[in-house]
Amino acid sequence: xxxxxxxxxxxxxxxxxxxxxxxxxxxxxxxxxxxxxxxxxxxxxxxxxxxxxxxxxxxxxxxxxxxxxxxxxxxxxxxxxxxxxxxxxxxxxxxxxxxxxxxxxxxxxxxxxxxxxxxxxxxxxxxxxxxxxxxxxxxxxxxxxxxxxxxxxxxxxxxxxxxxxxxxxxxxxxxxxxxxxxxxxxxxxxxxxxxxxxxxxxxxxxxxxxxxxxxxxxxxxxxxxxxxxxxxxxxxxxxxxxxxxxxxxxxxxxxxxxxxxxxxxxxxxxxxxxxxxxxxxxxxxxxx
Amino acid sequence: xxxxxxxxxxxxxxxxxxxxxxxxxxxxxxxxxxxxxxxxxxxxxxxxxxxxxxxxxxxxxxxxxxxxxxxxxxxxxxxxxxxxxxxxxxxxxxxxxxxxxxxxxxxxxxxxxxxxxxxxxxxxxxxxxxxxxxxxxxxxxxxxxxxxxxxxxxxxxxxxxxxxxxxxxxxxxxxxxxxxxxxxxxxxxxxxxxxxxxxxxxxxxxxxxxxxxxxxxxxxxxxxxxxxxxxxxxxxxxxxxxxxxxxxxxxxxxxxxxxxxxxxxxxxxxxxxxxxxxxxxxxxxxxxxxxxxxxxxxxxxxxxxxxxxxxxxxxxxxxxxxxxxxxxxxxxxxxxxxxxxxxxxxxxxxxxxxxxxxxxxxxxxxxxxxxxxxxxxxxxxxxxxxxxxxxxxxxxxxxxxxxxxxxxxxxxxxxxxxxxxxxxxxxxxxxxxxxxxxxxxxxxxxxxxxxxxxxxxxxxxxxxxxxxxxxxxxxxxxxxxxxxxxxxxxxxxxxxxxxxxxxxxxxxxxxxxxxxxxxxxxxxxxxxxxxxxxxxxxxxxxxxxx
Numbered sequence: 016x017x018x019x020x021x022x023x024x025x026x027x028x029x030x031x032x033x034x035x036x037x038x039x040x041x042x043x044x045x046x047x048x049x050x051x052x053x054x055x056x057x058x059x060x061x062x063x064x065x066x067x068x069x070x071x072x073x074x075x076x077x078x079x080x081x082x083x084x085x086x087x088x089x090x091x092x093x094x095x096x097x098x099x100x101x102x103x104x105x106x107x108x109x110x111x112x113x114x115x116x117x118x119x120x121x122x123x124x125x126x127x128x129x130x131x132x133x134x135x136x137x138x139x140x141x142x143x144x145x146x147x148x149x150x151x152x153x154x155x156x157x158x159x160x161x162x163x164x165x166x167x168x169x170x171x172x173x174x175x176x177x178x179x180x181x182x183x184x185x186x187x188x189x190x191x192x193x194x195x196x197x198x199x200x201x202x203x204x205x206x207x208x209x210x211x212x213x214x215x216x217x218x219x220x221x222x223x224x225x226x227x228x229x230x231x232x233x234x235x236x237x238x239x240x241x242x243x244x245x246x247x248x249x250x251x252x253x254x255x256x257x258x259x260x261x262x263x264x265x266x267x268x269x270x271x272x273x274x275x276x277x278x279x280x281x282x283x284x285x286x287x288x289x290x291x292x293x294x295x296x297x298x299x300x301x302x303x
Numbered sequence: 304x305x306x307x308x309x310x311x312x313x314x315x316x317x318x319x320x321x322x323x324x325x326x327x328x329x330x331x332x333x334x335x336x337x338x339x340x341x342x343x344x345x346x347x348x349x350x351x352x353x354x355x356x357x358x359x360x361x362x363x364x365x366x367x368x369x370x371x372x373x374x375x376x377x378x379x380x381x382x383x384x385x386x387x388x389x390x391x392x393x394x395x396x397x398x399x400x401x402x403x404x405x406x407x408x409x410x411x412x413x414x415x416x417x418x419x420x421x422x423x424x425x426x427x428x429x430x431x432x433x434x435x436x437x438x439x440x441x442x443x444x445x446x447x448x449x450x451x452x453x454x455x456x457x458x459x460x461x462x463x464x465x466x467x468x469x470x471x472x473x474x475x476x477x478x479x480x481x482x483x484x485x486x487x488x489x490x491x492x493x494x495x496x497x498x499x500x501x502x503x504x505x506x507x508x509x510x511x512x513x514x515x516x517x518x519x520x521x522x523x524x525x526x527x528x529x530x531x532x533x534x535x536x537x538x539x540x541x542x543x544x545x546x547x548x549x550x551x552x553x554x555x556x557x558x559x560x561x562x563x564x565x566x567x568x569x570x571x572x573x574x575x576x577x578x579x580x581x582x583x584x585x586x587x588x589x590x591x592x593x594x595x596x597x598x599x600x601x602x603x604x605x606x607x608x609x610x611x612x613x614x615x616x617x618x619x620x621x622x623x624x625x626x627x628x629x630x631x632x633x634x635x636x637x638x639x640x641x642x643x644x645x646x647x648x649x650x651x652x653x654x655x656x657x658x659x660x661x662x663x664x665x666x667x668x669x670x671x672x673x674x675x676x677x678x679x680x681x682x683x684x685x686x687x688x689x690x691x692x693x694x695x696x697x698x699x700x701x702x703x704x705x706x707x708x709x710x711x712x713x714x715x716x717x718x719x720x721x722x723x724x725x726x727x728x729x730x731x732x733x734x735x736x737x738x739x740x741x742x743x744x745x746x747x748x749x750x751x752x753x754x755x756x757x758x759x760x761x762x763x764x765x766x767x768x769x770x771x772x773x774x775x776x777x778x779x780x781x782x783x784x785x786x787x788x789x790x791x792x793x794x795x796x797x798x799x800x801x802x803x804x805x806x807x808x809x810x811x812x813x814x815x816x817x818x819x820x821x822x823x824x825x826x827x828x829x830x831x832x833x834x835x836x837x838x839x840x841x842x843x844x845x846x847x848x849x
Contacts, residue, residue: 195674198667
């Protein structure tokens with residue numbers, strides 16, 4: 016059927032394009048992704064290369080316009096390569112979180128009863144442990160690497176998603192149109208994916224943007240604590256490396272800090288923009 | 304009604320503008336009306352006719368963005384728009400008070416009802432505590448609440464809907480106002496409760512010599528209370544006159560349609576062949592719900608108690624009852640959205656009460672349902688075409704064929720083919736209910752269960768949907784279970800009626816018999832509660848039968 020998907024439809028796209036801050040967030044993220052992904056081909060030097068005078072100020076030499084760190088590594092290329100890890104962790108751990116949160120929350124909300132009780136007790140167990148402590152513990156046990164960071168973040172971030180999905184499923188399951196689908200003989204899997212899910216999308220998108228923001232922050236925190244992927248340059252690592260030189264070389268910590276902030280902000284604006292775009296118009300209709 | 308009576312409320316050429324982007328420019332268009340002391344003026348109109356805006360304008364409580372553009376509202380000779388804020392506040396509650404549609408939201412759930420009435424008195428300067436308390440008890444007793452001392456301490460949720468509305472009325476009467484504005488005060492109530500509240504308002508009005516501005520959409524209510532009637536359509540005044548004249552000789556075509564919609568039409572008595580097979584049956588069905596009363600107190604509410612019912616081919620069976628009678632649960636059990644605790648449910652002779660959903664799915668195409676709320680029963684994220692094809696695709700019909708059937712169904716229920724590509728939000732309530740009907744019919748069911756399928760619609764749209772159902776039933780040879788709280792609707796459509804109360808079926812019989820010779824006292828009270836009893840009409844105008 017033509018134009019089957021609701022989100023490819025005119026009004027949703029139009030409502031999204033109307034929001035300046037969401038568009039700005041989207042453009043920032045797209046630009047960052049392109050820069051990060053194409054870095055080796057754009058002639059950006061390796062962020063580990065020590066080929067310049069150490070502690071060079073920004074905007075002094077055009078070859079190193081954002082300055083260098085104490086080992087003479089270029090800050091600009093550090094930021095660009097750091098974006099790779101931040102974005103990868105952000106996207107991958109959001110997907111992993113959604114997968115876990117969705118499976119558990121959906122199962123709990125759709126089946127109810129003792130399954131629901133058991134799964135929610137497990138979720139609570141994860142929620143009573145401070146998130147960062149648990150993430151640090153998991154990454155330390157699993158050996159720091161991209162995969163372990165993603166797993167660590169997903170393991171601490173899934174309970175709120177599961178709770179939200181469960182709540183959405185429970186209310187939506189009572190809706191008359193879902194009941195109508197049961198009466199029409201639609202299979203449970205089809206009911207979940209065609210009737211319930213599209214209607215649970217708006218709140219899920221907002222949570223997704225929060226998760227992604229938190230994931231980027233958590234990754235930075237882990238890297239700052241020395242638990243990042245040792246092979247990859249990351250923003251958290253850059254701040255960690257600069258912390259003894261805060262007074263002598265402010266740019267070494269301020270610039271990656273700004274990068275983290277802008278990135279999280281962009282993700283949040285994008286999520287908010289999507290939520291507004293997906294919101295249903297009021298009940299009103301036209302009279303016959 | 305003597306003309307010499309003093310004019311209490313005088314509205315001249317009132318025009319209320321709506322903010323830009325609303326579906327029309329004005330909520331009210333040059334409305335002129337007078338309410339004289341001691342009389343009841345009914346303002347009648349469908350939803351969106353601007354009737355509630357009138358009440359808000361009189362009390363100067365119009366929402367943001369909505370304003371009086373021109374015209375004048377005089378109350379006791381004073382122009383309401385020129386009064387100071389403090390003066391208006393004094394006027395509200397003392398001289399004019401209001402009764403709302405939904406008593407639960409008009410009351411504060413965290414305060415006892417006595418306290419809430421007490422506060423009204425306090426706000427208007429009755430400082431003596433003893434005096435306030437005595438007055439509150441007096442008011443509660445006056446509106447017919449039993450044990451006013453106990454009700455004084457009760458919280459809104461501990462009272463029934465009718466009792467809550469009595470409390471709201473008591474509150475409105477605190478200072479014996481000159482004018483009572485009642486905005487759909489009975490629409491949220493059951494028929495019997497509705498009749499009691501109307502009788503109460505009528506009594507109060509006569510005893511206190513108070514004027515009443517009664518806003519309603521329901522002509523059967525008008526018949527019971529009005530001295531004079533004013534009909535509104537989309538903000539325009541259509542007709543005004545004495546209740547007698549409007550009800551018996553409506554002039555404007557719109558009024559005529561409204562009056563006709565409220566006049567019961569009897570079903571054509573049909574004789575079913577004696578050997579018509581039984582399609583649906585409930586045998587000794589019982590079902591209960593757990594309800595929690597806080598602090599671990601649990602109680603079981605018996606929603607269905609040994610219900611026996613059967614539906615024969617070609618027949619329309621009405622299930623009538625007030626809210627909480629278990630009629631909707633029965634509908635859900637019959638369609639097997641709910642598995643009953645005990646008893647048998649048979650579809651075409653086959654026992655399905657305990658059948659798992661997996662096995663039931665293939666059999667579902669024969670029994671379909673039309674839902675109550677046309678706004679909640681259509682998935683807002685799917686196009687109408689997709690909604691209509693859902694059932695067909697689920698039953699393995701190829702997409703091309705399903706598409707063709709969906710277009711046929713749209714035509715069948717009187718919607719344009721272009722509806723196929725649009726989302727439900729683009730349609731009005733009546734059109735949405737047509738889509739719901741089309742969805743149910745797409746599977747070519749033999750039995751249709753309709754749960755309150757017109758109660759969320761305006762009177763005129765109700766008639767259209769009922770006519771559509773009647774027509775479809777004749778053409779498609781459908782058998783119908785029609786669940787409703789409205790005896791008028793049941794009388795119009797049903798061959799047989801089952802009256803339910805507290806989970807039990809009190810009596811079942813052919814519609815005419817039940818209406819003419821009800822055997823159960825409760826059925827009689829239901830019939831008496833009707834502002835105009837259809838039984839009398841059935842006998843009075845036999846031509847309505849043909």
